[in-house]
Amino acid sequence: MQDSQLIPIRKAAEMLEVSVDTLRRWDRNGYFPAIKSSGGHRYYSMDQVELFRKDIFSMAKSWITDQIGAEPEAEFYCPNSGVFQVRLIRMEKELLETRKDLSWASLIVSAVGEIGNNSFDHNLGNWRDIPGVFYGYDLRKKQVVLADRGQGVLATLRRVKSELATDRDALHTAFTEVISGRAPEARGNGLKLVRLIVERYPLSIDFSSGNALATLRHDKKMRISLQKQSMEGCIACIRF
Amino acid sequence: MLIELKKFGTTLVSRQAGKEAYAAFLPTLRQAGQNEDILIDFSGVNTFTPSWGDEFLTPLKEQVGDRVKLLHTDKNASVKLTLEFLGQIHSQ
Numbered sequence: 001m002q003d004s005q006l007i008p009i010r011k012a013a014e015m016l017e018v019s020v021d022t023l024r025r026w027d028r029n030g031y032f033p034a035i036k037s038s039g040g041h042r043y044y045s046m047d048q049v050e051l052f053r054k055d056i057f058s059m060a061k062s063w064i065t066d067q068i069g070a071e072p073e074a075e076f077y078c079p080n081s082g083v084f085q086v087r088l089i090r091m092e093k094e095l096l097e098t099r100k101d102l103s104w105a106s107l108i109v110s111a112v113g114e115i116g117n118n119s120f121d122h123n124l125g126n127w128r129d130i131p132g133v134f135y136g137y138d139l140r141k142k143q144v145v146l147a148d149r150g151q152g153v154l155a156t157l158r159r160v161k162s163e164l165a166t167d168r169d170a171l172h173t174a175f176t177e178v179i180s181g182r183a184p185e186a187r188g189n190g191l192k193l194v195r196l197i198v199e200r201y202p203l204s205i206d207f208s209s210g211n212a213l214a215t216l217r218h219d220k221k222m223r224i225s226l227q228k229q230s231m232e233g234c235i236a237c238i239r240f
Numbered sequence: 241m242l243i244e245l246k247k248f249g250t251t252l253v254s255r256q257a258g259k260e261a262y263a264a265f266l267p268t269l270r271q272a273g274q275n276e277d278i279l280i281d282f283s284g285v286n287t288f289t290p291s292w293g294d295e296f297l298t299p300l301k302e303q304v305g306d307r308v309k310l311l312h313t314d315k316n317a318s319v320k321l322t323l324e325f326l327g328q329i330h331s332q
Contacts, residue, residue: 190290
């Protein structure tokens with residue numbers, strides 16, 4: 001850190017492709033702290049910026065845990081399912097360019113599509129503040145991140161299964177029962193398919209809502225654990 | 241009657257899109273003969289999920305029963321897995 005060059009906020013914002021206001025807000029809420037000069041100007045170490053630049057998950061997590069709801073950066077923001085669909089198709093195309101294996105690409109797109117569309121299906125007209133999803137991917141890091149500032153799995157499923165008491169119970173139900181927050185519509189398949197994909201193929205998924213985290217790994221049984229930080233809405237990280 | 245599913249799109253992933261596809265397909269379906277098989281061809285489909293499939297195949301099967309036949313379903317993992325999954329949940 002001592003040897004790392006310090007850069008001003010404007011340059012950091014440019015490198016991270018966020019606005020200066022976003023960086024100021026992240027500094028105020030402690031998420032991405034700046035170094036302040038005696039004149040009160042914000043600086044960042046190049047190392048810190050480089051590291052953060054590559055971490056889409058951190059950006060998504062910051063977005064959903066931010067007390068003040070604001071739209072994420074345009075590159076990652078899908079305000080409605082139409083935009084999400086277009087970007088999903090673009091990712092599918094890029095996956096096929098990386099590796100000409102349609103089955104492999106189709107399974108990743110299926111999992112991402114089901115998780116992303118769930119956010120829209122269950123929160124339409126009922127978003128807490130910012131509608132839509134954060135959708136980012138890095139094919140070099142083989143990682144896809146989805147997040148929403150919606151009602152979360154517990155509130156959604158409690159509409160149809162009032163006995164659900166905890167985020168852990170809700171996540172367990174979401175991944176194992178064919179049930180939907182939009183009953184009596186016949187739906188509720190998405191996360192069950194996602195679990196089946198991970199059982200059969202080498203993908204891994206971490207899915208959080210509230211204070212619960214579902215860990216899905218190809219060679220292990222699904223685990224649902226408590227996490228320290230509770231998050232309203234949902235966040236998922238798919239690795240392949 | 242042969243239906244090439246790719247004409248509805250090659251990335252078939254959302255419930256809305258599946259519902260809309262079935263609604264658009266109904267007038268064509270009504271033209272099929274009473275005993276005519278409805279062949280659904282999956283060639284050229286890149287991604288197929290249960291959300292889309294449930295809104296298209298499920299009402300189609302309810303409408304025409306065993307006359308639905310699925311073609312070229314084994315070339316793509318998402319097609320195979322989704323059809324297997326839909327079969328499982330509808331038999332429960």
